[in-house]
Amino acid sequence: MEQQQKKEMGEVTTLYHEFETWTVNTGGQTIHAKRMPGFFRTFKDRAQLAMWLPFFFLPYLRWNGRQAILFDVDHNQFHFFNLTVLPQDIWMLSLILLVAAMTLFAVTSVASRVWCGYFCFQTAWTDWFTWLENKIEGNPTARRKLDDAPWTFDKLKKKAIKHLAWALISLLTGISFSIWFVDAFDYWNKLLHLQLPLVGWVVLIMFFFGTYLLAGFLREQTCLWLCPYSRIQGVMTDSQTILPTYDYTRGEPRGKLRRGGEAVAQQGDCIDCFQCVQVCPTGVDIRNGQQLGCITCGLCIDACDVVMDKIGKPRGLIRYASLDELSGKTKKEMYQHPRTLVYIAIILLALGGIVWGLTHMGTMALKVVHERQPLYVLMSDGSVQNKYDFKVLNKMDRDVQIKVSAEGGVANQLIVGADKLPLARHGKSTSFTLFVKAPAKSLGQDVVPIQFRVESVEDPNVFAEYTSKFYGPKR
Amino acid sequence: MSDKHNAGDVPTTGHVWDDDLGDYINQPPKWWMLGLTASALFVVVYFIYYPSIPLSMSGTWTKGVAGWTAISEMEADMSVVDEVRGKYEAKLKDMTPAAILADNDLTEYVTRSGKVLFGDNCAACHGTNGVGTHDKLGLFAPILNDDDWLYGGTIDAIHESITGGRQGMMMAHEGMLTEAQIDTLANAVAAGKPTSTPLYAESGCAACHGDDGKGIMAMGSANLSDSVWRFDSSVEGIKYTIKHGVNAGTPESRSAVMPAFQAAGKLSDAEMKKLAVYVYKFGGGQPGAQ
Numbered sequence: 001m002e003q004q005q006k007k008e009m010g011e012v013t014t015l016y017h018e019f020e021t022w023t024v025n026t027g028g029q030t031i032h033a034k035r036m037p038g039f040f041r042t043f044k045d046r047a048q049l050a051m052w053l054p055f056f057f058l059p060y061l062r063w064n065g066r067q068a069i070l071f072d073v074d075h076n077q078f079h080f081f082n083l084t085v086l087p088q089d090i091w092m093l094s095l096i097l098l099v100a101a102m103t104l105f106a107v108t109s110v111a112s113r114v115w116c117g118y119f120c121f122q123t124a125w126t127d128w129f130t131w132l133e134n135k136i137e138g139n140p141t142a143r144r145k146l147d148d149a150p151w152t153f154d155k156l157k158k159k160a161i162k163h164l165a166w167a168l169i170s171l172l173t174g175i176s177f178s179i180w181f182v183d184a185f186d187y188w189n190k191l192l193h194l195q196l197p198l199v200g201w202v203v204l205i206m207f208f209f210g211t212y213l214l215a216g217f218l219r220e221q222t223c224l225w226l227c228p229y230s231r232i233q234g235v236m237t238d239s240q241t242i243l244p245t246y247d248y249t250r251g252e253p254r255g256k257l258r259r260g261g262e263a264v265a266q267q268g269d270c271i272d273c274f275q276c277v278q279v280c281p282t283g284v285d286i287r288n289g290q291q292l293g294c295i296t297c298g299l300c301i302d303a304c305d306v307v308m309d310k311i312g313k314p315r316g317l318i319r320y321a322s323l324d325e326l327s328g329k330t331k332k333e334m335y336q337h338p339r340t341l342v343y344i345a346i347i348l349l350a351l352g353g354i355v356w357g358l359t360h361m362g363t364m365a366l367k368v369v370h371e372r373q374p375l376y377v378l379m380s381d382g383s384v385q386n387k388y389d390f391k392v393l394n395k396m397d398r399d400v401q402i403k404v405s406a407e408g409g410v411a412n413q414l415i416v417g418a419d420k421l422p423l424a425r426h427g428k429s430t431s432f433t434l435f436v437k438a439p440a441k442s443l444g445q446d447v448v449p450i451q452f453r454v455e456s457v458e459d460p461n462v463f464a465e466y467t468s469k470f471y472g473p474k475r
Numbered sequence: 476m477s478d479k480h481n482a483g484d485v486p487t488t489g490h491v492w493d494d495d496l497g498d499y500i501n502q503p504p505k506w507w508m509l510g511l512t513a514s515a516l517f518v519v520v521y522f523i524y525y526p527s528i529p530l531s532m533s534g535t536w537t538k539g540v541a542g543w544t545a546i547s548e549m550e551a552d553m554s555v556v557d558e559v560r561g562k563y564e565a566k567l568k569d570m571t572p573a574a575i576l577a578d579n580d581l582t583e584y585v586t587r588s589g590k591v592l593f594g595d596n597c598a599a600c601h602g603t604n605g606v607g608t609h610d611k612l613g614l615f616a617p618i619l620n621d622d623d624w625l626y627g628g629t630i631d632a633i634h635e636s637i638t639g640g641r642q643g644m645m646m647a648h649e650g651m652l653t654e655a656q657i658d659t660l661a662n663a664v665a666a667g668k669p670t671s672t673p674l675y676a677e678s679g680c681a682a683c684h685g686d687d688g689k690g691i692m693a694m695g696s697a698n699l700s701d702s703v704w705r706f707d708s709s710v711e712g713i714k715y716t717i718k719h720g721v722n723a724g725t726p727e728s729r730s731a732v733m734p735a736f737q738a739a740g741k742l743s744d745a746e747m748k749k750l751a752v753y754v755y756k757f758g759g760g761q762p763g764a765q
Contacts, residue, residue: 374606377758380623380701387620387758416758422579433586435758 038302112243117297125215174207409450410438589753613707629763640735647720
């Protein structure tokens with residue numbers, strides 16, 4: 001019975017023909033990747049810094065006496081240099097996110113996981129963390145030895161220094177994230193006096209532990225099991241996409257380098273030195289072909305090129321190449337790649353929307369709500385009165401004295417209460433109530449449209465309009 | 476560590492469902508067991524910290540070391556609301572309704588917070604937002620949105636109507652005037668020209684409604700020449716009013732009674748002042764000599 005079951009289960013598992021060679025990196029053993037200099041190593045270092053140094057330092061930039069870029073959550077405003085965006089215009093954010101997503105897709109369809117390999121915060125922070133580890137604990141061999149060694153004072157010291165350095169970066173990460181949302185200097189002041197609000201502490205602690213755990217311990221496991229974008233990007237690539245690839249036609253059959261002999265002639269260029277595996281930050285073997293563990297950082301290309309130089313073979317056994325190129329098909333041009341073109345079209349549309357939004361944001365916004373109960377009031381002189389609730393949003397940085405006028409509506413109408421209007425406060429919505437009174441005789445039909453215009457007393461270019469309705473008795 | 480996943484290595488319970496479904500004998504993961512233990516500990520801590528265990532059927536229970544109760548939490552929340560309102564309430568307590576109306580901030584506060592007060596105390600007769608209510612005889616309680624006020628539409632007059640109440644009064648003329656006379660009068664009033672018939676002065680209407688038919692505010696008599704009607708604007712409705720009067724003591728009589736809220740003691744002085752301002756801001760309030 002038991003035998004039978006085992007056999008059946010075994011059969012199910014062996015449905016996957018790779019089963020015998022399946023090696024799954026579940027993080028049971030820490031990957032200690034070797035750091036080798038090279039073109040992609042340099043590119044990765046610079047790309048990461050270019051992407052993320054602004055994250056740490058940009059919030060300290062001041063502009064006209066306030067933070068240049070600030071997602072002011074306390075006041076529901078977004079400041080970008082001279083520009084202030086209020087929540088009403090935040091729909092543009094969705095377009096910005098769309099541009100970001102589509103750029104990710106477009107780049108991925110052309111050159112695979114460029115984001116993962118050179119820009120992603122997980123990649124960057126992990127890289128910085130392991131760089132520190134390398135400095136403090138030594139090269140991968142030394143680190144593995146240290147991990148297995150018994151606890152001595154020396155080991156304790158090295159580990160303590162490393163974790164302290166990690167913790168400092170994590171703390172700085174949490175602080176840097178927070179100061180995009182509140183004034184940077186004010187935040188530091190409150191932090192140093194331990195007077196942050198509760199939400200501030202929660203965010204800081206979450207980011208501290210998040211960074212420390214994800215970059216310090218989970219590392220490549222994040223890319224393998226946690227990150228949804230790695231999977232999304234996986235399906236963005238096709239046979240036209242270039243990505244770090246092992247040229248199996250040139251490399252196979254692989255074998256150890258031997259001095260002379262006939263065997264040399266029948267061997268491929270790959271000398272099975274495992275340098276490409278040792279430098280890989282996610283611990284994959286690129287020679288197994290494209291796989292989900294590969295973040296396409298190109299570090300294996302650097303490693304392989306060094307080896308090829310040493311054994312006097314041409315570089316590029318591992319190189320950026322498309323599947324088409326490897327299988328000997330003719331290379332297609334960019335314009336023959338519809339997938340990329342669609343992404344670019346969407347990007348352009350979204351950018352157009354953002355430009356339209358930024359140029360049509362206006363300085364003021366108006367909402368007028370007609371009173372529903374009662375819809376209208378009959379007055380003693382035979383006129384009809386309607387009540388309107390006004391909400392004026394002043395998007396500028398100064399308070400404005402406003403006046404109200406109306407177009408359309410009823411002949412000889414009168415706006416009651418327009419002589420004492422409140423100041424339209426900047427960055428806020430100001431509400432007030434007005435009545436419109438019109439002779440019943442002039443009212444041609446039950447409902448007539450009426451267009452209100454609110455404008456600044458000083459500057460008629462600062463205005464907003466809203467079309468509402470004027471109601472009279474049924475006739 | 477690179478795991479070779481071979482399902483065949485794990486022992487099963489021996490049961491087989493649907494021909495080939497087995498059930499592994501696996502230890503639950505450590506994190507799961509830790510979570511279970513932590514949850515159990517949490518329950519113990521919770522039961523000590525919060526009121527939780529009923530001790531008898533008579534409603535006693537363990538109080539919990541924290542001394543927390545739902546009502547105290549609600550009261551704490553309400554005190555926050557009171558704190559926000561407090562500065563306004565303290566200010567308007569000693570002010571006259573006219574002074575409150577002159578203060579933009581306070582008026583804003585009252586118009587925003589008065590809805591509940593009006594809904595609880597006034598809307599039953601005057602309708603939501605003061606649109607008036609009707610009974611089978613016509614308009615039961617006056618509309619408060621228009622600018623026609625029997626007893627005056629200044630802030631002080633409105634305040635006085637609330638505190639002291641009002642009682643309309645009109646004699647029933649059924650036996651005093653003939654059907655034809657009533658018909659003539661009703662038609663003249665419905666046309667908005669009560670003085671067009673000599674009967675208006677002869678029958679004594681002018682004594683209350685004024686020589687010009689515009690009513691006398693001190694008495695609360697209706698203006699018969701404008702387009703706002705207290706009860707019913709149709710000729711039949713006007714005839715009914717002339718015949719049966721208002722508060723004339725008969726079952727047929729129209730009724731027009733506004734209770735005196737000060738005497739009723741239900742509302743505080745501040746609340747009555749707030750209501751006066753709230754009603755004034757419906758759109759019909761009239762500026763008065765202050």
